[in-house]
Amino acid sequence: QVQLIESGGGLVQAGGSLRLSCAASGRTFSSYTIGWFRQAPGKEREFVMAVNWDSSRTYYTDSVKGRFTISRDNTRNTVYLQMNSLKPEDTAVYYCAARYGTYSDFVKPYDYWGQGTQVTVSS
Numbered sequence: 001q002v003q004l005i006e007s008g009g010g011l012v013q014a015g016g017s018l019r020l021s022c023a024a025s026g027r028t029f030s031s032y033t034i035g036w037f038r039q040a041p042g043k044e045r046e047f048v049m050a051v052n053w054d055s056s057r058t059y060y061t062d063s064v065k066g067r068f069t070i071s072r073d074n075t076r077n078t079v080y081l082q083m084n085s086l087k088p089e090d091t092a093v094y095y096c097a098a099r100y101g102t103y104s105d106f107v108k109p110y111d112y113w114g115q116g117t118q119v120t121v122s123s
Contacts, residue, residue: 002026002098002112009094009117012086021119022096030074035080035097035110036081038080038092038119045095047105049081059103094119
């Protein structure tokens with residue numbers, strides 16, 4: 001069992017930065033692939049980035065390439081999403097999710113989800 005808690009969301013102007021954190025409980029956290037997803041009002045939840053269990057591989061959606069980075073610290077059971085050059089279209093609730101296995105950019109394969117943190121980017 002893994003419990004996830006996101007933090008770090010807020011209101012920022014376009015071009016600004018935020019760092020989201022995903023803190024996890026559970027002794028097997030280091031075994032999980034962690035993904036970040038986001039959901040804007042009226043839209044489907046979509047994949048943003050993911051990192052595998054030992055940080056040897058990261059994955060991203062094209063819209064955040066060069067702007068967002070993902071990292072994890074297994075000693076702290078925490079995954080970070082650094083978001084730079086934010087745009088109004090990045091506005092959404094951001095969720096972290098965990099799955100025991102390889103990366104996926106689909107929602108269904110992830111077994112555990114946090115409650116989400118709101119990111120609002122003003123123009």
